Amino acid sequence: MSLKSARVSYPYGVRNSVYGKGYHEGIDLVSENRAIYAAVAGAVIKAAYAGGQGADPEGWGNYVILRTRNGNYDLIHAHLASVKVTRGQTVNEGAILGMMGRTGNTTGPHLHFEVRRAPWTNNNEINPAVFLGIENKEGPVKSVSANSSEEGKKVVQNIILCNPGPDERAAAYLADHLKAPVCYLANVTKEFIDCAEKVYVIGNDYQAAEKSINIIGADRYDTCQKVLDLCKAK
Numbered sequence: 460m461s462l463k464s465a466r467v468s469y470p471y472g473v474r475n476s477v478y479g480k481g482y483h484e485g486i487d488l489v490s491e492n493r494a495i496y497a498a499v500a501g502a503v504i505k506a507a508y509a510g511g512q513g514a515d516p517e518g519w520g521n522y523v524i525l526r527t528r529n530g531n532y533d534l535i536h537a538h539l540a541s542v543k544v545t546r547g548q549t550v551n552e553g554a555i556l557g558m559m560g561r562t563g564n565t566t567g568p569h570l571h572f573e574v575r576r577a578p579w580t581n582n583n584e585i586n587p588a589v590f591l592g593i594e595n596k597e598g599p600v601k602s603v604s605a606n607s608s609e610e611g612k613k614v615v616q617n618i619i620l621c622n623p624g625p626d627e628r629a630a631a632y633l634a635d636h637l638k639a640p641v642c643y644l645a646n647v648t649k650e651f652i653d654c655a656e657k658v659y660v661i662g663n664d665y666q667a668a669e670k671s672i673n674i675i676g677a678d679r680y681d682t683c684q685k686v687l688d689l690c691k692a693k
């Protein structure tokens with residue numbers, strides 16, 4: 460599958476206690492074409508098998524980790540039926556990394572895809588939908604990028620930032636309205652903020668960027684109301 464023309468079966472960030480951080484740290488993708496193509500060029504830093512159910516990488520089954528050419532991000536591809544690359548190999552965008560499968564700790568065949576700031580062992584993931592420039596929503600992959608430039612730098616129109624908790628609901632309304640991805644403030648990087656034309660920050664006064672638009676109410680209900688007002692005004 461090309462990661463940008465697959466189907467999202469389980470979005471990033473869904474709260475679920477089965478995951479180490481209490482939410483889904485990657486995005487699950489499925490596609491009839493089981494070949495998995497590299498989303499960007501990079502170097503294969505890991506191509507291995509991990510069964511079991513412990514800390515990452517345990518449970519990933521056959522997995523491939525691709526480090527982007529700029530060295531900034533590690534892209535994790537888990538549960539592969541088979542691996543078609545070896546450690547140390549450099550690949551171009553579009554190269555086959557492996558075949559979609561159900562190895563490791565999973566209920567059915569899919570690709571579990573994660574993006575972490577390198578090195579991946581620091582467990583500092585970012586929203587993979589933002590990285591790919593796609594909507595973080597179940598269903599056929601929909602692109603949110605107006606256009607894309609070099610690796611890891613997709614130009615998106617809007618990014619919505621918030622902290623986990625009550626403001627996520629307000630963020631979700633705006634996300635629906637703008638067709639924009641939501642990212643937790645703790646996970647966002649300067650590179651991603653730089654990629655967006657507009658950055659909305661929901662529920663706090665964090666200055667994510669010069670251009671950030673902070674929407675803050677007296678309380679969470681008021682914040683939500685302000686977001687709804689903004690949606691209606693547009």
Ligand SMILES: [Zn+2]
Binds near residue numbers: 469485486571572
């Ligand atoms: Zn997953």
